[in-house]
Amino acid sequence: MIVRFGFVAMSLLLENASPSRTMTYATLSKLDDREAGIRKLERIAEENLQSTLRILKHSKAHEIAMYRFSSKLIPLATHEGVAPWNPYEALAPAFREVGGFAKEKGIRVSFHPDHFCVFSTPRPEVLQNSEKDLIHHVRMLELMNLDETAKNNIHMGGAYGDKVVASERFIEQFSRLSPTYKHRVTLENDDKTFNVKETLAAAEIVGVPMVLDIHHHAVNPGDILEDELIEALWPRIDHTWQIERIRLGLADISQLPPKIHASSPKSLSDPRGHADFVEAEPLLHFLRGAARTTSYLDCMLEAKSKDAALLQLMKDMKELEQNGQGVRVIDGGTIEVTPL
DNA sequence: ACCTGTCAAGTCTGG
């Protein structure tokens, strides 16, 4: 099985390349010249997109073929107080350049709208803001000229005292979205509420691919047995991606491989927290299990040390290769693992 | 140059 690694949002190796610079609404409100404030927001967004392009070029230089954009590229993008500001028009060329580079260099990209995007919510205003947020993220992918293989990864949301009811509400409310938005989404199991089995069931029903987070699974396994994940659930998760490839007319798995998230617990006292780096051995163990049924997979690292963690992981994989642990390093961001 | 409290948004817990 081929495995490509990616990292999230920012680089620790590049200087002055934050893709998430912002301005608070309080500061904007204090300005006398509102127009100047809006132009400042646009300039910050331009800089965030320039930083994003730098990060993509840096990734390419290190042979890293997967990256998740910052969700904060445009400051205050969906804030009510800046309406009817339309930031997209002015930023279109910058978005096109970013998307064009990713496509040309074969870098798989995505967004991860954060925890304000909750389709299980019982509150109509929260649902409306969730839709607004999703539409915003889809808009950015469209401006980048990226097809439906570029996704927004989200969680199901809260349980509100009854997980079954919340799950049904998620399915109901998510299904109401138009296909344009639905087909831009992947669903990920979370670390507190919806475990792998529950998330997979919902993903299958609404017809979107599922992203497996193996760290979230470790801290929120539900009643899933030791071997059940790899033997029973992983093939079903894999299948959600196969269905999506068929829908998109993609013949080869490398055009849209299943995706997982990997990170290591911060500490024994804070197992849900993300550590600076990712432990190679337990990750390799999982990957070799998945390799029994899957030939290609993308693995997003969610470590505090971002790209530095990815480089370190590749070094550690090289060492495991030399110890004959069933892994071969192919390039700076790709390995091949042999099935267990 | 560096430190600390705050930031648009949601949900859960405990009082």
Next chain:
DNA sequence: CCAGACTTGACAGGT
């Protein structure tokens, strides 16, 4: 019913 925790990078305002 409400305050605080959760979690995270960056601002904003101060020294």
